[in-house]
Amino acid sequence: MIIAGIDEAGYGPMLGPLVVSASVFRVPDGADANLWKQLSPLVVRKPVDGRIAVNDSKKIYKRRKGLQTLEEGLLPFLSARHDGTPRDLRGLLRQVARRGKARPDAYLDDYPWYRGQNIKLPVDTFSGLVDKRGKQLLEKMEESGIEFLGLAAIPVEVVEFNRGISEYDNKAKVSFKAVGGLLKRVWRQFPDERVDVMIDRQGGRTRYSRLLFDSISPRGIHIDEQGEEASSYRLTRRKNGTGSPPEFRVSFAKGSEEKNLCVALSSMLAKYLRELHMLVFNRYWSAHEEKLKPTAGYVLDARRFLEDTEDLRSRLKTDPGLLIRSR
Numbered sequence: 228m229i230i231a232g233i234d235e236a237g238y239g240p241m242l243g244p245l246v247v248s249a250s251v252f253r254v255p256d257g258a259d260a261n262l263w264k265q266l267s268p269l270v271v272r273k274p275v276d277g278r279i280a281v282n283d284s285k286k287i288y289k290r291r292k293g294l295q296t297l298e299e300g301l302l303p304f305l306s307a308r309h310d311g312t313p314r315d316l317r318g319l320l321r322q323v324a325r326r327g328k329a330r331p332d333a334y335l336d337d338y339p340w341y342r343g344q345n346i347k348l349p350v351d352t353f354s355g356l357v358d359k360r361g362k363q364l365l366e367k368m369e370e371s372g373i374e375f376l377g378l379a380a381i382p383v384e385v386v387e388f389n390r391g392i393s394e395y396d397n398k399a400k401v402s403f404k405a406v407g408g409l410l411k412r413v414w415r416q417f418p419d420e421r422v423d424v425m426i427d428r429q430g431g432r433t434r435y436s437r438l439l440f441d442s443i444s445p446r447g448i449h450i451d452e453q454g455e456e457a458s459s460y461r462l463t464r465r466k467n468g469t470g471s472p473p474e475f476r477v478s479f480a481k482g483s484e485e486k487n488l489c490v491a492l493s494s495m496l497a498k499y500l501r502e503l504h505m506l507v508f509n510r511y512w513s514a515h516e517e518k519l520k521p522t523a524g525y526v527l528d529a530r531r532f533l534e535d536t537e538d539l540r541s542r543l544k545t546d547p548g549l550l551i552r553s554r
Contacts, residue, residue: 230424338384424476
């Protein structure tokens with residue numbers, strides 16, 4: 228059975244990318260799909276020395292403490308999958324970014340603050356420690372009959388984000404386009420296996436059947452429930468042979484990052500990628516104005532940053548269409 232989770236980071240900011248991510252595992256049919264339980268005591272919810280902490284990125288990452296806890300929870304999974312930690316941001320993007328036929332990191336060079344830039348990984352921990360935990364994780368998964376099939380992400384940078392706003396006039400639809408893109412990949416990758424996908428609830432939306440149909444075009448959609456806490460759907464495939472196609476279930480739930488390790492891990496990748504983009508972004512501006520206070524890109528602080536950089540942006544002839552989200 229395939230289990231997957233999808234989540235995003237950077238939905239609300241004015242600056243920097245929205246990132247939507249997915250994680251995918253294969254577990255034995257009939258096995259407990261609670262991966263925290265299956266991978267215990269190595270994988271835990273709270274950072275503890277010698278353990279791998281996976282949870283909602285808001286609970287794992289604290290800006291004042293840097294990226295250490297995020298890296299020590301997320302990167303062992305990539306190390307286990309790819310036999311080593313990615314050595315830099317562009318290498319990480321080549322592993323996880325899904326951007327159609329374009330080179331996964333090519334979009335960076337469309338922006339002056341990313342162009343020709345990179346950042347060594349990990350930022351706030353040690354690759355040796357990450358790789359050691361990655362080997363421990365691989366052993367634990369093999370022992371439990373669990374296969375980690377990988378992580379994927381769609382970074383939606385400002386130009387693409389604004390183009391989506393122009394097309395849909397709706398920020399939630401821009402986000403769901405990326406969600407749908409990752410969901411469609413899972414749909415296509417595993418046509419012969421039962422699949423269960425959990426996605427964090429998208430804003431206040433409770434009805435998703437039309438969005439699912441537009442994203443995937445299944446043969447049919449059965450609505451199991453649609454409510455304030457959760458919405459669940461079974462998508463049917465077109466028959467290919469004599470037997471019935473396996474079930475493909477998609478659920479949207481409030482707080483799914485705390486209920487489902489796949490969603491939590493996706494939230495951590497999305498947050499990590501966004502924070503790495505913002506690190507490179509802030510280095511660009513501070514190289515031009517040393518005393519400039521960095522920004523996380525969220526609305527109030529972004530307005531402060533834009534005010535602080537007004538003269539600098541004028542001197543650099545910065546295109547606001549590359550910098551500022553339209554919504």
